[in-house]
Amino acid sequence: MNVKIKMKNLILILVLTVVVFIWGIPFATLQIANVLADKNNEKAGFFYNRYYNYPFVKETIKARFIYADSLIDGFSKFQITFSGWGGGSNTEPHKLEESKKILAGIVKEKNLSKSDLEYMEKSYKKLLDISISTNDVDMLETWLDFKNPMETEKMAYTRDMYRAFLFHVNRDEDKALEIAESYEDSEYRDKILDVLLAEIYFFKEDYEKSKDYLDMSNHINYFELKDPIFGSHGYSGREYYLERGGALLGNSNKITGTVFFEDKPMPFVEIYVQEPHGGFRMGGESYLGITDKNGYFETVGLRKGIVQIVLGVDGVVLTNKVLQKNRVAYIELKGEDVNTDLVFKETLNIISPTSSTTIQDNIFDVSWEEVEGADYYSIEPVIFMDPYNMEGGSSRSPIKDINGNIKIKNTSASFNIEELKDNMGGLSFSGEEMLLAPSGVLGVFLPGVEYPIVVNAYDKVGNLITSSLALRSYYDNISSIIREGELSEGENLILSQDYPKAIEHYENKLEQDPKDEEALLYLTKIFAIGWKDGEKDYTKAISYAKSYEEVVAKEGMIFRVLDYMDSKDIRENRDIVKEVLDNIKKRDDAYYFTLGQLHIVNGEYEAASDAFELIQGYVPDDLVFLNIFLEDYIAAIKNLESDKFYSSLLTTSKTTDAIENLKSQDISVNDKKVFDEFLLMFLKREAYDQKNELYKTTMSKLQNKDIKTIIDQIYKDRHWIDRY
Amino acid sequence: MDKKDLLAEEIKAIMEDETKELFLSESIKQNILNSKNRSPIERLNMFLNREVELPLLPISLGLAAAIILSIVPVESLLELPKTRTIDFGTSQVIIRDYKEVSRR
Numbered sequence: 001m002n003v004k005i006k007m008k009n010l011i012l013i014l015v016l017t018v019v020v021f022i023w024g025i026p027f028a029t030l031q032i033a034n035v036l037a038d039k040n041n042e043k044a045g046f047f048y049n050r051y052y053n054y055p056f057v058k059e060t061i062k063a064r065f066i067y068a069d070s071l072i073d074g075f076s077k078f079q080i081t082f083s084g085w086g087g088g089s090n091t092e093p094h095k096l097e098e099s100k101k102i103l104a105g106i107v108k109e110k111n112l113s114k115s116d117l118e119y120m121e122k123s124y125k126k127l128l129d130i131s132i133s134t135n136d137v138d139m140l141e142t143w144l145d146f147k148n149p150m151e152t153e154k155m156a157y158t159r160d161m162y163r164a165f166l167f168h169v170n171r172d173e174d175k176a177l178e179i180a181e182s183y184e185d186s187e188y189r190d191k192i193l194d195v196l197l198a199e200i201y202f203f204k205e206d207y208e209k210s211k212d213y214l215d216m217s218n219h220i221n222y223f224e225l226k227d228p229i230f231g232s233h234g235y236s237g238r239e240y241y242l243e244r245g246g247a248l249l250g251n252s253n254k255i256t257g258t259v260f261f262e263d264k265p266m267p268f269v270e271i272y273v274q275e276p277h278g279g280f281r282m283g284g285e286s287y288l289g290i291t292d293k294n295g296y297f298e299t300v301g302l303r304k305g306i307v308q309i310v311l312g313v314d315g316v317v318l319t320n321k322v323l324q325k326n327r328v329a330y331i332e333l334k335g336e337d338v339n340t341d342l343v344f345k346e347t348l349n350i351i352s353p354t355s356s357t358t359i360q361d362n363i364f365d366v367s368w369e370e371v372e373g374a375d376y377y378s379i380e381p382v383i384f385m386d387p388y389n390m391e392g393g394s395s396r397s398p399i400k401d402i403n404g405n406i407k408i409k410n411t412s413a414s415f416n417i418e419e420l421k422d423n424m425g426g427l428s429f430s431g432e433e434m435l436l437a438p439s440g441v442l443g444v445f446l447p448g449v450e451y452p453i454v455v456n457a458y459d460k461v462g463n464l465i466t467s468s469l470a471l472r473s474y475y476d477n478i479s480s481i482i483r484e485g486e487l488s489e490g491e492n493l494i495l496s497q498d499y500p501k502a503i504e505h506y507e508n509k510l511e512q513d514p515k516d517e518e519a520l521l522y523l524t525k526i527f528a529i530g531w532k533d534g535e536k537d538y539t540k541a542i543s544y545a546k547s548y549e550e551v552v553a554k555e556g557m558i559f560r561v562l563d564y565m566d567s568k569d570i571r572e573n574r575d576i577v578k579e580v581l582d583n584i585k586k587r588d589d590a591y592y593f594t595l596g597q598l599h600i601v602n603g604e605y606e607a608a609s610d611a612f613e614l615i616q617g618y619v620p621d622d623l624v625f626l627n628i629f630l631e632d633y634i635a636a637i638k639n640l641e642s643d644k645f646y647s648s649l650l651t652t653s654k655t656t657d658a659i660e661n662l663k664s665q666d667i668s669v670n671d672k673k674v675f676d677e678f679l680l681m682f683l684k685r686e687a688y689d690q691k692n693e694l695y696k697t698t699m700s701k702l703q704n705k706d707i708k709t710i711i712d713q714i715y716k717d718r719h720w721i722d723r724y
Numbered sequence: 725m726d727k728k729d730l731l732a733e734e735i736k737a738i739m740e741d742e743t744k745e746l747f748l749s750e751s752i753k754q755n756i757l758n759s760k761n762r763s764p765i766e767r768l769n770m771f772l773n774r775e776v777e778l779p780l781l782p783i784s785l786g787l788a789a790a791i792i793l794s795i796v797p798v799e800s801l802l803e804l805p806k807t808r809t810i811d812f813g814t815s816q817v818i819i820r821d822y823k824e825v826s827r828r
Contacts, residue, residue, distance in 0.1 A: 001779070001780050001781055002777045002778060002779050002780065003777070003778055003780040004775045004776070004777050004778075005775065005776060005777075005778060006772065006773055006774065006775055006776075007771055007772050007773070007774045007775070007776060008772035008773065010776060010778075011772070017787065020791065021790075021791075021794065025791060025794045025795055028795050029794075029795045032795065042807065046797040047795075047796075047797065049797065050795070050796075050797040054794070078816075088816075090809075090818070315816075382812050390810065390819070393811075394810065394811070394812055394813075396812065396813060452812070452817075454812070469812060469813075469815045469817075470815065471814070471815055471816070472815070472816050472817075472818070473812075473815055473816070473817045473818070474817075474818050474820065475817050475818065475819040475820070476819075476820065478817070
């Protein structure tokens with residue numbers, strides 16, 4: 001269809017089109033990018049990139065700043081404990097480098113228009129924020145010393161604020177205060193100054209004055225605060241924290257220490273302190289210490305009690321770091337300062353396999369670079385509950401090499417996939433029917449599935465030195481193997497969780513060939529684990545396991561069945577368990593642990609204690625509970641103080657002092673009876689189902705304060721404390 | 725009264741009377757107009773008022789496509805790296821469907 005149009009109207013349309021292309025399109029692109037960014041949509045980056053590269057805006061200062069800013073996901077810290085982590089922005093390292101380069105280019109520009117100066121100011125502040133968030137004090141000092149002849153007074157103000165912040169972090173509060181106060185009546189005064197003054201007074205422990213400045217900063221909170229201050233959003237919760245009364249703040253205890261990455265100090269690491277209430281609570285927290293340029297930190301004064309430390313670090317610097325574990329999972333504040341040093345280690349480098357290595361036979365090798373101070377290494381494949389889609393959660397546990405070793409002393413090891421098939425995978429039940437996840441039965445190294453491989457290095461007492469898996473990793477940088485081949489018909493039935501059909505399929509196969517290895521293996525596992533609630537059948541499982549051991553001429557499968565028994569299962573199948581244990585020749589830690597459990601369900605507590613004592617690799621907490629039950633308090637304390645007992649609330653002096661006190665006390669008959677009943681419920685695994693009621697009734701019947709303390713510590717250690 | 729004025733009126737009346745039945749063809753009119761010396765403004769007005777015939781549909785579609793392709797990074801969206809985050813115990817692992825150029 002043609003249309004007649006006067007030339008003047010055509011020209012008007014052409015002019016409008018030019019305006020659209022020069023101004024409208026970049027404007028629309030930027031608006032779309034902003035909307036997507038507000039919704040945390042990862043497509044926003046493409047629109048920012050398009051905006052930045054658009055011909056008519058490409059070289060403008062505004063476009064360069066907007067694009068550089070878009071490359072940074074945010075300034076929220078990862079908060080790391082010895083047992084986990086939470087939160088954190090997701091900036092990729094190469095994007096951060098690109099952003100730094102663009103921002104530096106803007107800040108060094110010599111010919112800027114008046115409107116460009118605003119973006120130079122913003123770029124300069126962003127560079128200072130990045131310096132702090134990436135723990136780079138040299139970069140911060142370099143930019144604090146930098147001066148552009150065109151710089152504005154606002155830029156000079158920003159420089160002074162961040163210089164004062166550096167003085168504050170290095171605990172030179174007088175110099176920090178001097179700079180800050182010189183701007184109190186300045187026209188440039190903004191939230192940055194108020195936060196700085198609030199921080200200075202917070203660490204001077206003048207919390208009233210700190211709160212006054214936070215009030216002046218117009219109620220900063222996370223949602224209002226788009227831009228970070230001093231490279232962090234850590235100040236957003238400060239006011240709320242003080243309004244709640246500043247939990248943990250006191251005046252007699254400080255935690256001091258250092259944070260290093262290998263032998264280099266890590267400045268600007270935020271130190272959070274938290275009561276051990278089970279897990280880590282995100283949000284509403286406020287950091288109570290920050291490392292200086294030497295990596296040293298000193299918290300404000302804290303009240304007495306047991307606490308755990310949480311480190312706040314930007315995720316972008318964690319992609320090559322592992323937090324070295326030590327015995328100090330909890331810190332006891334008893335009226336004096338406590339020192340604790342924390343070390344991030346460089347990740348261990350796996351030489352072979354590389355990412356997505358395909359293996360064609362049953363043997364595969366893993367080799368890695370030696371780690372200084374490592375006594376042994378463990379190799380752990382990551383197993384997903386839904387292995388083909390890498391979904392449904394994951395688990396990893398050490399696998400034995402071809403020599404049967406879990407603790408590998410060399411820097412390489414070989415593994416036989418066929419031998420590893422006997423292992424049961426991580427257990428998970430889901431759906432209305434609570435069906436068992438396929439990986440529980442199918443185990444590890446299924447054909448066509450990619451299995452990431454993790455290597456950990458440990459010292460002589462079993463503390464993790466480092467790992468091939470950083471606190472934050474990109475999957476494509478992780479070693480992994482894929483086994484060639486296809487699943488059998490039965491394996492496909494298990495994969496689709498059609499267990500009744502899988503059982504029927506394998507039972508038919510056994511009718512045709514009673515020595516069918518695959519059928520015996522999977523039927524053992526299906527009945528030992530129970531493919532859904534109420535479907536365990538240990539008689540069948542043991543029977544299939546016996547046949548399997550005969551067919552493959554190898555021991556171990558029968559005992560693996562016992563591994564999946566809980567206390568109730570052992571009680572209901574005690575004859576089977578006894579028979580299996582009597583016939584086992586290899587008596588390792590797993591054997592003695594199961595033997596101890598059998599003695600407990602039989603009421604043979606001294607024999608149970610003797611069995612647990614024979615465990616070499618670790619001290620089970622059941623042994624400590626038995627020690628207390630048998631009134632062997634000296635042994636209980638000795639076991640709690642052992643390096644082989646897991647670091648926990650039970651190892652703190654609050655617990656050991658309470659046990660120590662029991663030695664010299666005449667415990668009343670009633671208290672002893674109530675305490676014994678409580679301990680037996682724990683030992684027999686009957687406490688969990690009625691933990692809330694048990695806690696209330698037990699505590700209400702008890703008079704002895706030390707026994708109450710012990711029970712309280714057990715509950716806190718089990719993370720049941722929030723539930724009663 | 726001025727006599728000249730009366731003469732002019734008389735001549736005008738005679739002219740009108742004599743040319744009453746006289747008509748110019750369109751081509752003669754056009755020739756006269758073309759041979760006339762126009763001012764630049766007249767020429768511009770003429771140009772601006774000239775009508776052109778345009779194919780509406782292709783132009784509209786072309787313009788719309790050009791605007792959309794200028795705004796939407798289609799090629800990038802089609803190759804959108806699907807990233808998701810999973811946990812391996814105490815580590816956060818980011819799965820992306822593109823790889824870094826070099827390993828550390």
